[in-house]
Amino acid sequence: MLDIAFIRENSALVKQGMLNKGEKDNSAVDKAIAKDEEWRNLVTKLDKLRADSNTKAKKIGELMGQGKKEDAQKIIKETSKSKEDIKNLEQEISTVREELDNLLYRIPNVPDESVPVGKTEENNEVFSTWGEPGKKDWRKPHWDIAAEKNWIDFDRGSKVTGAGFPFYLGKMAKLQRALINFFIDEASEAGYLEMQTPYFINENSARGTGQIPDKEDMMYEIQRDEFFLIPTGEVPVTNFRRDEILSESDLPTKYAAHTPCWRREAGSYGKDVRGLNRLHQFDKVELVNIVHPEESDQELEALRDHAESLLKKLNLPYRTLLMCTGDMGFTQTKKYDLEVWSPGQERWLEVSSCSNFGSFQARRMQLRFKDGSGKIEMLHTLNGSGLALPRVVAAILETYQTESGDVSVPDALQSYFKENVL
C-alpha cells in the first residue's frame, strides 16, 4: 500500500497513476484523504481523553498512598463517565481506521515515469530482442516431442491429481534438475543467498506480498490449517524479513530460492494451457532483492540483466518487454517481462517477470532499515524469476530438436547434465 501522507501530498499523481493502470474509478484517493482526516481528528480527541484519564488515575494512586480514601473515591466517580466516552470513541476509531485501510488497499502503486502509458498488452514496449526467432518448418511443438519420447505424462498426472499436474520422466526430470542447479549457481555467482523455503504460507504473508486482498483466488488453500500453497517463491522469500529493521550495512540483501509454485489458473483454456504452456504446478527459481530506496531503479536493470543472461547462456532467443501501465499490475512501479521464443509454436512464452515494487510491499510488511543517522525508512523490494522452468523446457525441446528427432543439450547445461543428447 501507499503511504497516506504521500497520497495526501501527491493526490493528483496517485489519481493519474490509477487511471493509467486501467482503474475506471479513482475516487478512492479523495475518499482516503477525507477518511484520514476524520481518523486523525478522532485520534486527537481520544488521546486527550486518555491523557486526562491517566492524570486522574495517577492522582488516585497518590491519594490512596497517602490514605486519603474519600478524596480518591470522589475522583473515581468522575472518571466513570469518561471511561464510557473512551470506549465509544475507540469503537468509532477502529471502524474508521478499517474503512481507511480498505480504501488504501484499493489504491495501486504509482507507475514509474519511464513506464509507457497504455491500456493493454498491445501497448507494451519491446525493450530488446536477442537471437533469431526460428521458423517452425519441420519442427514439432514440445508436447509432441515429449509424447514420442515418453518424457512427460499428462494423462497419469490427471489421474493422480488433475489436469495441469504432469509427471516428468527420465531425462525430462533430469533436465529440470540440471536447470535448477544451473539457475541457482548463476544466482549465487551474482551475489544471491541460496535458500530453501516453506511451501505453505499463512495469511499474514499472503497479505504482505499482496496476494490478499483480492487475489486469493489464484492460490490453493489448506483450510483445515489455514495455509495457502505458495503461488510463487516471492511470498516466502520476501516475507522472510517481514517486520524487521535492517541496518544499512545489510543492503542490498538478495535471496534466491527454487520452489514449486501452485496456481489455480481459473479461467485459462485453449492453446494457452497446451503442453507446458500453463500448469497448476511448476518449478521456478525466484530472485528477491531488498534494497536501499535510492537503488531500486538500477537494481531492477541489474535483475533484468541477470535473468536475460540465463537465456543467453542457454542460447535461447528471447525478447524483453517493458510493460505498459495498463498491463503491469497493481503493486509494481515498473516491470519487465522476458519472453522466450517457442519455434515449435511460433510464439513468445513468458519465462520471467522482473518487477520493482518501490516501498509498496515493504510498507505492508513493515520492512524497514535504519540509516547512518538513525532514521528509519521503508526499504524497496524487487523480484524476478530466474527462471520459470516449464516454458524454458518447452523452448529447449523445440529449439534444440534435430531433424532426426533427437534433442541436444544446451552447452551451458552439459556440465550439469553430463550428456549432450537428451
Place this chain on the structure above:
RNA sequence: GGAGAGAUGGCUGAGUGGUCGAAAGCGCUCCCCUGCUAAGGGAGUAUACCCCGAAAGGGGUAUCGAGGGUUCGAAUCCCUCUCUCUCCGCCA
C-alpha cells in the same frame, strides 16, 4: 496427539495491581580522564501514531508474544489464540 513450563527493550534478566516504557548487567554511540595496549568516569541508546512548530524542538497516546476482559488504574489478575522449551507417544 498427551502432560508440564515459559514468552519483558539489540542481548541476558528483574519486576505479581498505582509515580513502570519498565531495575541491573552486557552490547552499541558520544564525551572526558588516563596513557602503554588494557582499564576508569559520565551521558545517551525501542517502535508507531496524534497535536503544536518554518525548523530545532516540545507536548500527548499506545505498545512488556497476539487479541479480548476485570479495574479509577494491568508487564502484574481472568479468558482465547500463537509460538518456544522439557517429558511421553509417533515419525522421514
